[in-house]
Amino acid sequence: MAAVAGASVEIRDLHHRFASRAGVVTVLDGLDLDVTAGGYVALVGASGAGKSTLLSVIGGLEPAQSGSVVIGGQDLGGLSRTDLATFRRETVGFVFQHFGLLEALTAAENIELACSLARVAPAARRAKVRELLEAVDLADRARHRPVQLSGGERQRVAIARALANGPSLVLADEPTGNLDDASTARVVALLESLPAEHGCTLVLGTHDLAIAERASRRLRLRGGRAVEETAPAAVNAIAGAAPTGPPGQQARR
Amino acid sequence: MTWRDVIRLAARTVRRRPGRAVLTVLAVTLAAALLTALLTISTTAETRVLEQLSSGGPLAGIKVAAAAPDPGQVDQDNAAPGAAKALDDTALTQISDLPDVRDVVPIVSSKVYVITPARDRDNHRIGPFFEDLVGVDLTKVSQLPITPVAGRLPSPGATSEIAVTQGYLERLGLQRVDAPQVVGTPLQMATPQVVDDGGQFRIRGRWVKVTIVGVVAQEAGDGQFLASSEMVQQARDWARAGVNQSRDLQLSTSPYTGLFVVARGIDNVSKVRAQITAIGYSTSAPENLIASVRRYLHVVEIVLSSVGIIALVVAALGISNAMLAAVRERRREIGVLKAIGARDRDVYRVFLLEAGTLGFVGGVLGTIFGWAIAEVVGRVVNGYLAAQRLVGVKLTLPWPVVVGGIVGSTLLALLAGTLPAVRAARLPAREAVGGG
Structure with a gap:
C-alpha cells in the first residue's frame, strides 16, 4: 500500500460545552494540542473527560465552539458542511468503538462504500477492497455481513474502511472497547502499524493504559485540557523536536 | 456517490428490515390495487359505451322518418320544416352513400x-x-x-x-x-x-x-x-x-x-343528421342522452379515482411515518455515513430512494393485485349480464392506469420520503460517535 503524508494537528484554545438537565457541562476548556505529521498519540482520561468530543472536533464531525482547529494546514473553522464532508472523506479515517459498519452491507461492501463516496472507479475500488481485506487478513470474509463476523473481525473491517481513501489522519475512538484480549492485541497491532506503513497520523482515544503506553505520546484529558504524560526523552525521540516541559504540563507538540 | 451506489444501498437497507418494509409495501399495494381496480372497472364501463359510440351501433344511430318533423320532439328531433317525403330505395342509396x-x-x-x-x-x-x-x-x-x-x-x-x-x-x-x-x-x-x-x-x-x-x-x-x-x-x-x-x-x-x-362514431352524428336533413328527411338521435351518459361516466371515474388517490395518500403517510421512524433508529448509521465522507445530499438520496423503492414495489404489486380484483368483479358482472341475456363486458386494463398506478405510487412515496430524507440529511455527523 502506498504511504501518504501524515497530517499535523494544531489546536488552540478549544472550548466545548454541552447543555444538560443539570446545566452547562464544560468538556473542553481552552485545550491546546499539537501533533506532528505521522505521529501516534494516545488520549486517555476518565469517561466524560472529552476524548470522543476532541476526536470529533479533530475529525470534523463536530464544529469547534471556539478556538481554532488546523489539520494538515487546513483550518476547519472556515469549512462549510460540504467542505467538511470532503475533508472527512479525503483526509480522515475513523475507527469507532461500535465499529460503525452498515449491517445491510457485507464486509467488502462496507469498505467499497467509502471508495464509492470518493467516486473511485468500480474496477479500482474492487482492487482496493481486495488489497485492504488482505491487509487486515480478512480476504476470506469479504462476503460476510457484520453480524456474521466476530468483534475483532468487525473492527479490522472498520480499520480497512478507514484506510480506503488513503487518509492522512486516522482517529480511533476506544477501538478495543468491545473486544476480547486476543482481538484487542491484533487490532492494536494493526492500528500501531498505520503510521509506519501508511504514513498517516494516528490519534487514539482509550481508557486502557496498557494500550496508551505503547503510543509515542500519551496525553491525559483532565479539566478540559490535554496534559502530557509521555516521558520527555520519549517525546523528543518520537517527534525529533526540542524538549518541552515535564509530564503533567499542557501539551505543545 | 453515484446513483448506482445509492440505489444499491437503499435496496439493501430496505431488505434489512423486511417486517417494516413488507407492512409499508402492503399499505401501498392495497392503495394502488384499489386505485387500479376502480379505474379499470370505470374505464371498462366507459370503454364499452364509447366503443359503441365510436365504432357505430345503436348509440351512434339516427332515426330517419318519412314524415315531416314532429315539433313536439324538442331537443331530439331536427325540426326542419318541410313536406312529408317517401323513404324509398333511392333515399336509402342516397343516405348510404354519405361519407360518414x-x-x-x-x-x-x-x-x-x-x-x-x-x-x-x-x-x-x-x-x-x-x-x-x-x-x-x-x-x-x-x-x-x-x-x-x-x-x-x-x-x-x-x-x-x-x-x-x-x-x-x-x-x-x-x-x-x-x-x-x-x-x-x-x-x-x-x-x-x-x-x-x-x-x-x-x-x-x-x-x-x-x-x-x-x-x-x-x-x-x-x-x-x-x-x-x-x-x-x-x-x-x-x-x-x-x-x-x-x-x-x-x-x-x-x-x-x-x-x-x-x-361512424358519435362525433359524426350531428354532421350526418344535417346531411340527411338537407336531402329532405326528418331525423332524431339521442345525442343529448349520450352526452349526459358520458358526463355521468366521467363523474363516476373522478369519484372512483379520488377514492383510490385518497387511499394512496394514506399509504404515503404510512411511508413517511415508517421512514421517520427509520431516521430515528438509524441516527448512528447516518453519522457513520457522514464520518466516512457522505455529503448531506448523499444521505438525502439514500433515504429518498428507500421511500421510492417501497412505493415502486407497492405500485407494481398493487397494479397486479388491482387487475386481479377487477377480473373477479368483471366475472361477477358478466355473470349478472349473462343472466339478463346481455352481452358481457371485456375487461380492459388501460396502459395509463398501469403506468399511473406505478409511477403515481413511486412519486407519492418520494414525496412522502422527502421530509424524512431532509431530516436524515440534516443530522449532524457527530451522531457517529458515542458520548465523550
Whole structure:
C-alpha cells in the first residue's frame, strides 16, 4: 500500500460545552494540542473527560465552539458542511468503538462504500477492497455481513474502511472497547502499524493504559485540557523536536 | 456517490428490515390495487359505451322518418320544416352513400289486428286490438336499439315468429320480471285489406298464426310487436293490394316506415343528421342522452379515482411515518455515513430512494393485485349480464392506469420520503460517535 503524508494537528484554545438537565457541562476548556505529521498519540482520561468530543472536533464531525482547529494546514473553522464532508472523506479515517459498519452491507461492501463516496472507479475500488481485506487478513470474509463476523473481525473491517481513501489522519475512538484480549492485541497491532506503513497520523482515544503506553505520546484529558504524560526523552525521540516541559504540563507538540 | 451506489444501498437497507418494509409495501399495494381496480372497472364501463359510440351501433344511430318533423320532439328531433317525403330505395342509396354513414337499416311496419289467448290479472279475456308490427332486417339487429329481455329474437326471415315489447306486457298487466311467462305463447294476427265488393267496401283479413319467441326492449319503431322485415313486408303488400288503402287504413305510401342510420362514431352524428336533413328527411338521435351518459361516466371515474388517490395518500403517510421512524433508529448509521465522507445530499438520496423503492414495489404489486380484483368483479358482472341475456363486458386494463398506478405510487412515496430524507440529511455527523 502506498504511504501518504501524515497530517499535523494544531489546536488552540478549544472550548466545548454541552447543555444538560443539570446545566452547562464544560468538556473542553481552552485545550491546546499539537501533533506532528505521522505521529501516534494516545488520549486517555476518565469517561466524560472529552476524548470522543476532541476526536470529533479533530475529525470534523463536530464544529469547534471556539478556538481554532488546523489539520494538515487546513483550518476547519472556515469549512462549510460540504467542505467538511470532503475533508472527512479525503483526509480522515475513523475507527469507532461500535465499529460503525452498515449491517445491510457485507464486509467488502462496507469498505467499497467509502471508495464509492470518493467516486473511485468500480474496477479500482474492487482492487482496493481486495488489497485492504488482505491487509487486515480478512480476504476470506469479504462476503460476510457484520453480524456474521466476530468483534475483532468487525473492527479490522472498520480499520480497512478507514484506510480506503488513503487518509492522512486516522482517529480511533476506544477501538478495543468491545473486544476480547486476543482481538484487542491484533487490532492494536494493526492500528500501531498505520503510521509506519501508511504514513498517516494516528490519534487514539482509550481508557486502557496498557494500550496508551505503547503510543509515542500519551496525553491525559483532565479539566478540559490535554496534559502530557509521555516521558520527555520519549517525546523528543518520537517527534525529533526540542524538549518541552515535564509530564503533567499542557501539551505543545 | 453515484446513483448506482445509492440505489444499491437503499435496496439493501430496505431488505434489512423486511417486517417494516413488507407492512409499508402492503399499505401501498392495497392503495394502488384499489386505485387500479376502480379505474379499470370505470374505464371498462366507459370503454364499452364509447366503443359503441365510436365504432357505430345503436348509440351512434339516427332515426330517419318519412314524415315531416314532429315539433313536439324538442331537443331530439331536427325540426326542419318541410313536406312529408317517401323513404324509398333511392333515399336509402342516397343516405348510404354519405361519407360518414356506416350502415343503413330499413324499418317497415304494418297495422295488424291481434287476438291473444292471454287473460289479465282479473282473469278476463283480453279483447282483440289493433297494433303496429315492426319489421327489421334481423341479421343487423346488433346495429339497432333492440335488446332481448327474455327468450330470443325471431329468426331472420321467419314469418311465424315475433317478439313483443314491454308495452304488450303492460297490456296484459304484467311486469318486466314476468316476461318469460309470455314466451312461447301463440297469437293470431290479421292484416286488414279493403276490398271493393260490388260497389261496397268491406274489410277482410289475412290471418297468420305466430308464436312469441321473446320479449325485447326496442326503439327501432313504434309498435308492440317485432318481426322479420320479410314477414312485415308480406303484411304490407297484402294491405296495399286492397283499394282506397291510404285513406281508410291510414297506410303509408312510403316503402319504408323509417331508416336507422348508423354514423361512424358519435362525433359524426350531428354532421350526418344535417346531411340527411338537407336531402329532405326528418331525423332524431339521442345525442343529448349520450352526452349526459358520458358526463355521468366521467363523474363516476373522478369519484372512483379520488377514492383510490385518497387511499394512496394514506399509504404515503404510512411511508413517511415508517421512514421517520427509520431516521430515528438509524441516527448512528447516518453519522457513520457522514464520518466516512457522505455529503448531506448523499444521505438525502439514500433515504429518498428507500421511500421510492417501497412505493415502486407497492405500485407494481398493487397494479397486479388491482387487475386481479377487477377480473373477479368483471366475472361477477358478466355473470349478472349473462343472466339478463346481455352481452358481457371485456375487461380492459388501460396502459395509463398501469403506468399511473406505478409511477403515481413511486412519486407519492418520494414525496412522502422527502421530509424524512431532509431530516436524515440534516443530522449532524457527530451522531457517529458515542458520548465523550
